[in-house]
Amino acid sequence: MPGVQALQRSWNTEAVRPAEQFSFYREAICQAFMNLTPEWPKGAAFPARVENVQFGDGAVNRVTFPEHTVRRLPSDIAASSRRCFYLNLKLAGRCRILQDSHELSLSSGQVGIFDSDRPFTLIHDRGPVLGVASFKVPAEALNDRLGPSGSVPPTRVSDDPALGTLIVESARSLNANALRMPPADAAALFGVLLDLVALALARRSRGNAREASSFADATALALRRAIHERLREPRLTVASIATSVGISERYVHKLLARAGTSFSEFVMERRLDGVAAELRDPAHTHRDIGSIAFDWGFADLSHFTRRFKHRFGMRPRDWREGK
Template structure:
């Protein structure tokens, strides 16, 4: 049957077996996954129906593929790998369920939340274990894009990158941010984040395999991104401390202060700025017209109304009730 994907933009294509005849669902999905990825061979499941969705988001020379599906096994045999000119790496973030990645010389278990790197030039089989649902965000990386970041490029062995005690949290934060925002970010921004993520992956792989990696300032940029993201996700928490952010990112409190200082700010100033901006937006939002100003301020982490009102006027030049209009 002909394969047609739905496009919500020139960068995004999506496929779903919803509405497809049950007996045709797996064939439809198999054709979609081979189009979005490269010459894979998923095994047909025992059941007839196969609910699944797939999104393909272009990111410069790479792509992000998001899949949600039920239990199945996918193969990429050595003959298929050898016959494909478009070699690439896959960086897979498991969103739901768990699986085993089997290769000739090793096997990796990947649970939900873990990130694994492997080379499409190697034959492999991904076996998903019995569960109600599975999901994966797979970053498709052109071979040269990763190899050029390694001072001694070589065959990349399958590696659970998220296990890295130093860089793992940064890689996870960057990968999750890209997965959540790639479709709505400007492409130039998604490409920048993509490059930062590859810098981190290259450094992590080099540390694990005792190979060299070219120095790059992107590591500091990626860490700064992780710090900002950690603040954003906790910004409404009363009494938020720099120690909370340092622990979530996996770095020292001193390093958090240093990174923010490079951007000309401090932790307390940045937190105050972002909270006031959030409150200002909420006050102008018609959906909040009936909400008390104090309630909005408390919702953004302020503990004292007088302190909030004073800082709001310092920032915007008017009292909160005058800002609301």
């Protein structure tokens, strides 16, 4: 909900003696928190850090560690309360994922997905310091997007020629800004990321069929994401959005018309939704209505009031008071 901060937790093995660092990583972090079984690495010291940020139904674990191997055993799966997929953005080093008869390699800047409900082995190498942003994707969230498609093998979704760049950019943006964004925005961006991943998986499963349609869908998602991230800019233009997405202004208008709206109407509705949410948010009761409206990109208060009443059927003040 708006006004509620994202939940953040962190662990650092540097807080314990070098000889106990790997045990702390294995027992207090991997087994108790993530239900994974790491194997003893080379040497005694094991400097590792785990930061967990939750937003909506999703979460990201940012992890840095030395070279080592991690396994997901049947006992780890049985101890888990909820099935999920891991969507990993590799930040440094390399990781090899072995699951069933599949082997997948991820290098820095690549994104791969694999299932937590089947045993796997992760071999983290090419250090000395490795890093990953691992998004925990509820299985139902991905299945709702994929439909009855069966199991998902380990897949490097960043390889998709049409969607790969969008997936990497969305994952990087969410990883970097999850704590800075309002939780509702972070959850929305997570949804966009899952939409892109699901499209990439669907494209992979059916080959190149309907490639043009899939690309248009993915570009439309990227367009809405770009507008959403810049809604508060007072002078937001079609030209600036087109440049940020890498498409023409004409294509921006075409994609929005395909969805039954226009650029100005889409921006207006999303800004009004943002103001309406903050007017009902107890965290913003100390702020006057004009300040909130200006913060959402409105420069003319009388115009804002007219549009707000037209959309919600009442004046902003009455909306805030719950009349």
